[in-house]
Amino acid sequence: MEETPARREFLVELLKLPCSAALVSVLGPVTDAEASAAKEGAEAVGEHYYGMGIQVDKCIGCGRCVEACKSENDVLREPFYFRTWVERYVVHSDGKVTVDSPNGGIQGFEAPEEERDILRSFFVPKLCNHCDRPPCVQVCPVGATFKSRDGVVLVDADYCIGCRYCIQACPYGARYLDPRTKVADKCTFCYHRITKGLLPACVEACPTQARIFGDLKAMSSPLRRMMRMSSLQVLKPALNTEPKVFYSTLDKEVR
Amino acid sequence: MRRILRRRGVSPLRLWKLPDQVLRLGILFAIGAVALLSVRQRLVPKSFGELGHYRADAVKAAAGQPIRYAGAEACAECHGDVAELKGGSYHRGVSCEICHGPAAAHVQDAGENKPVVPRERKACLYCHGYLPSRPTGFPQVIEKAHNPMEPCMGCHNPHDPKPPRIPSSCSACHGMIARTKAVSPHRTLKCETCHAADPRHRQYPTSFIPKKPTDRSFCGGCHAPNAPSSKHIPRVDVGSHGGRYLCWQCHYPHHPEAR
Amino acid sequence: MEEHFEKLASILSQVTGFIYPNELEAHWGLLIVIYPYITGLVAGAFILASLEKVFRVKEVEPTYRLALLTALAFLIVAPLPLLAHLGHPERSFEIFLTPHLQSAMAMFGFVYAWYLMVVLLLEIWFEYRADVVGWSRQERGLRKWLHWVFTLGSRDVSPEAVAFDRKAVRTITLIGIPSAFILHGYVGFIFGSIKANPWWSSVLIPIVFLFSAIVSGISLVLLLYYVTSLVRGRAPSMQCLDKLGGFLLYTLILDLSLEVLDFTHRLYESEESIHILSELIYSKLFMSLTIVQLLIGTLGPILVLALVRSSTLPDELRRVAYVIAAMLVQVGIFSTRWNVVIGGQLFSKSLRGLTVYKVEIGGAEGVLVGLAFLILPFLILYALVKILPPWEEARPVEAGVSGMTATK
Numbered sequence: 001m002e003e004t005p006a007r008r009e010f011l012v013e014l015l016k017l018p019c020s021a022a023l024v025s026v027l028g029p030v031t032d033a034e035a036s037a038a039k040e041g042a043e044a045v046g047e048h049y050y051g052m053g054i055q056v057d058k059c060i061g062c063g064r065c066v067e068a069c070k071s072e073n074d075v076l077r078e079p080f081y082f083r084t085w086v087e088r089y090v091v092h093s094d095g096k097v098t099v100d101s102p103n104g105g106i107q108g109f110e111a112p113e114e115e116r117d118i119l120r121s122f123f124v125p126k127l128c129n130h131c132d133r134p135p136c137v138q139v140c141p142v143g144a145t146f147k148s149r150d151g152v153v154l155v156d157a158d159y160c161i162g163c164r165y166c167i168q169a170c171p172y173g174a175r176y177l178d179p180r181t182k183v184a185d186k187c188t189f190c191y192h193r194i195t196k197g198l199l200p201a202c203v204e205a206c207p208t209q210a211r212i213f214g215d216l217k218a219m220s221s222p223l224r225r226m227m228r229m230s231s232l233q234v235l236k237p238a239l240n241t242e243p244k245v246f247y248s249t250l251d252k253e254v255r
Numbered sequence: 256m257r258r259i260l261r262r263r264g265v266s267p268l269r270l271w272k273l274p275d276q277v278l279r280l281g282i283l284f285a286i287g288a289v290a291l292l293s294v295r296q297r298l299v300p301k302s303f304g305e306l307g308h309y310r311a312d313a314v315k316a317a318a319g320q321p322i323r324y325a326g327a328e329a330c331a332e333c334h335g336d337v338a339e340l341k342g343g344s345y346h347r348g349v350s351c352e353i354c355h356g357p358a359a360a361h362v363q364d365a366g367e368n369k370p371v372v373p374r375e376r377k378a379c380l381y382c383h384g385y386l387p388s389r390p391t392g393f394p395q396v397i398e399k400a401h402n403p404m405e406p407c408m409g410c411h412n413p414h415d416p417k418p419p420r421i422p423s424s425c426s427a428c429h430g431m432i433a434r435t436k437a438v439s440p441h442r443t444l445k446c447e448t449c450h451a452a453d454p455r456h457r458q459y460p461t462s463f464i465p466k467k468p469t470d471r472s473f474c475g476g477c478h479a480p481n482a483p484s485s486k487h488i489p490r491v492d493v494g495s496h497g498g499r500y501l502c503w504q505c506h507y508p509h510h511p512e513a514r
Numbered sequence: 515m516e517e518h519f520e521k522l523a524s525i526l527s528q529v530t531g532f533i534y535p536n537e538l539e540a541h542w543g544l545l546i547v548i549y550p551y552i553t554g555l556v557a558g559a560f561i562l563a564s565l566e567k568v569f570r571v572k573e574v575e576p577t578y579r580l581a582l583l584t585a586l587a588f589l590i591v592a593p594l595p596l597l598a599h600l601g602h603p604e605r606s607f608e609i610f611l612t613p614h615l616q617s618a619m620a621m622f623g624f625v626y627a628w629y630l631m632v633v634l635l636l637e638i639w640f641e642y643r644a645d646v647v648g649w650s651r652q653e654r655g656l657r658k659w660l661h662w663v664f665t666l667g668s669r670d671v672s673p674e675a676v677a678f679d680r681k682a683v684r685t686i687t688l689i690g691i692p693s694a695f696i697l698h699g700y701v702g703f704i705f706g707s708i709k710a711n712p713w714w715s716s717v718l719i720p721i722v723f724l725f726s727a728i729v730s731g732i733s734l735v736l737l738l739y740y741v742t743s744l745v746r747g748r749a750p751s752m753q754c755l756d757k758l759g760g761f762l763l764y765t766l767i768l769d770l771s772l773e774v775l776d777f778t779h780r781l782y783e784s785e786e787s788i789h790i791l792s793e794l795i796y797s798k799l800f801m802s803l804t805i806v807q808l809l810i811g812t813l814g815p816i817l818v819l820a821l822v823r824s825s826t827l828p829d830e831l832r833r834v835a836y837v838i839a840a841m842l843v844q845v846g847i848f849s850t851r852w853n854v855v856i857g858g859q860l861f862s863k864s865l866r867g868l869t870v871y872k873v874e875i876g877g878a879e880g881v882l883v884g885l886a887f888l889i890l891p892f893l894i895l896y897a898l899v900k901i902l903p904p905w906e907e908a909r910p911v912e913a914g915v916s917g918m919t920a921t922k
Contacts, residue, residue: 060389062382064353071357072323080522082535088388099532099866108381109388115431121388126534135710141619142608146309148317156313159300161608162601164541165619171710173534173863177541179515182601192320201324207349207382239709255864274678276643279666280636291610299611308614 531867558731648910811846
């Protein structure tokens with residue numbers, strides 16, 4: 001076997017560098033070190049863009065998500081303040097629709113008295129949709145609510161003046177006024193958890209994975225799979241709020 | 256004009272031919288504007304506007320909230336045996352904290368903050384108490400009929416909740432369908448008559464899905480004009496009735512022609 | 515807070531149908547009903563005042579200065595119900611520090627400041643300046659000092675200066691009319707731009723608000739003119755009252771037409787909110803909308819005014835009729851504000867249910883506080899009338915000083 005001259009070897013090595021760099025930039029980090037460095041870099045710049053998926057046909061209406069949210073976020077336990085809740089829809093054979101959400105579904109639901117003429121029935125979890133064009137942010141007079149760089153709509157509790165315009169402007173009923181602080185409050189996608197790599201409490205608590213959380217910019221995640229495999233709907237699409245909570249198998253009766 | 260005004264002893268503040276009123280008002284407004292602007296300068300919070308029309312500090316505040324739920328992975332670090340058992344069971348998707356409550360404090364100081372251990376029936380019934388709105392096939396029990404007064408944990412290990420016996424009848428998981436069929440003309444038909452099912456469906460339901468009839472002659476076995484079945488069964492010309500649809504694409508077999 | 519929860523629990527038990535769990539309480543209550551009512555009066559009174567200056571309707575001249583002072587008195591009170599309603603009134607200055615320009619509510623600070631400073635105060639200053647100089651020369655003590663401060667040292671009352679004053683008043687009034695439209699129109703826009711709420715979201719709401727405002731302003735000035743005339747022992751000018759009555763009738767008809775248009779349009783398009791809104795009108799809002807706003811507040815006054823104008827009644831009766839019509843209008847316009855603000859919060863955005871609004875007697879948003887905010891402007895007006903009397907007979911008499919001839 002002939003030995004390749006040292007010059008040639010050196011040139012080949014030299015070529016490998018830009019090629020591999022180009023490959024890495026196209027295919028993504030290969031080693032763990034590269035991966036974690038990329039992640040750190042992404043976090044530093046705010047490269048995440050969060051969204052949620054809800055598979056309605058998987059929700060069993062157990063209400064564990066509502067319970068977990070109230071525990072995690074110190075939400076008042078009274079049945080008037082919810083960052084997330086579960087609604088039950090019962091469509092009867094005669095077309096009548098009954099909807100209920102007893103205490104937001106936090107203790108589950110009670111069986112209906114008459115099940116004979118139920119045509120179809122299901123549960124729908126609801127929460128702040130963290131819209132891409134949030135009407136609540138548009139109307140805040142002082143800039144106390146805003147969409148963060150990573151797509152989460154947050155409330156600045158130290159700046160809010162409690163005018164309640166945002167509560168009026170939200171089409172989904174996701175906001176409320178916390179009577180303790182007298183400022184507007186709502187689901188934050190558990191911002192304090194997701195920025196540390198954890199899942200929101202409601203997603204953590206869901207026993208059937210009806211709730212999926214993820215980074216809309218990530219190439220592979222459970223949310224990405226749902227966006228690929230399911231037909232997606234959002235609540236009140238005609239209002240053009242561009243919600244980032246995507247539902248699959250959302251019934252026509254759901255508002 | 257100026258001579259007339261000077262003779263009348265008018266204010267010496269006449270400049271640029273502007274009326275005296277406008278000048279005085281102008282000065283007043285200018286003072287007010289400057290005062291307001293300088294006050295504003297001082298009062299606007301420092302981090303406002305850095306990232307958008309909001310206080311950038313608010314983002315840090317939101318991220319700094321205390322954490323109560325540790326997350327599914329955290330428990331496995333110390334409770335690996337339970338995690339392994341649960342990981343191969345029907346409850347593999349049920350995180351520990353759903354039943355045991357928020358446990359971040361327990362992760363910090365295990366001795367001081369013991370999580371709850373829910374042993375009462377109510378805890379299991381959140382998910383498994385019968386509700387017709389739950390997806391069909393989801394394991395549910397009618398609380399009053401299913402060993403009332405007995406703790407669920409007496410027969411079911413929560414970390415590997417196999418039922419003590421493999422369910423013998425379809426109604427164990429498909430209760431609503433069974434009850435619907437029970438008051439229908441098809442009440443004497445066994446489920447297996449129409450749904451050929453692998454016996455392993457009872458244990459691994461989503462892996463062995465029962466079949467549905469794929470042609471009309473199946474229903475014709477009872478409903479064709481010359482079928483050897485009871486006189487009371489309604490007959491229909493199986494060849495022409497219903498266009499190109501299979502029978503069950505129109506008729507609900509669990510309660511055909513429900514009134 | 516326990517009381518608050520008890521109140522909410524009782525509201526929960528009265529919910530019909532399905533509402534989102536957070537929608538139980540109506541967030542904008544009595545105080546937010548009072549705010550547009552007050553700014554409506556401000557805008558309406560000013561528009562009436564502008565009739566004399568810009569459109570030279572000589573008959574309503576006796577009410578000109580009174581209308582200006584009325585507008586000022588109500589404008590001073592206007593921000594108070596808003597402040598009282600805020601969760602954090604001590605942070606309210608943030609609207610001036612960091613106004614979010616996409617928000618109609620952020621415009622409040624600027625529109626209010628503009629209207630107060632540049633329109634109302636300036637107009638009153640220019641209108642009264644010459645007379646105030648005259649008064650300050652004749653008085654002593656506190657009044658003299660107050661009037662001297664008012665003039666800001668500008669004491670030139672030569673015909674040229676006074677002519678400039680009059681020109682300034684006319685210019686400011688011209689600017690003031692669209693400013694008044696914006697002052698009250700933006701309140702309508704605050705509601706009309708909420709796409710989430712089908713009761714509010716409408717192009718017509720700012721226009722309807724404006725016309726209701728004009729109606730309420732005219733009727734308020736009419737009432738005040740009549741009452742102050744009685745108090746001063748003077749007979750009110752029948753010409754003026756007739757003219758005011760006429761304007762009131764025309765604007766009422768316009769207002770009614772707009773409401774009918776809105777109603778017809780909703781029924782015709784019949785989009786998905788029609789079911790819950792019909793239920794709302796037939797159940798929760800039946801009294802306040804059909805009976806009070808429509809019958810008592812609009813059709814009633816139109817009938818009275820039309821009758822008065824088409825017949826030859828003696829002056830006494832005509833005066834009484836005008837006063838009755840004006841009072842009915844006030845009730846009707848307040849009810850209009852109520853129906854818009856409260857009505858929009860009584861139905862769920864799920865379009866499947868209705869909640870209730872319980873107005874308290876005491877408490878931070880109660881009837882007593884509301885009444886206080888409604889009475890306060892009259893107290894302020896009283897003080898203003900004492901310092902800057904708008905009556906013709908109160909003007910200082912100094913030959914050749916004031917440029918206007920003293921006529922009745």
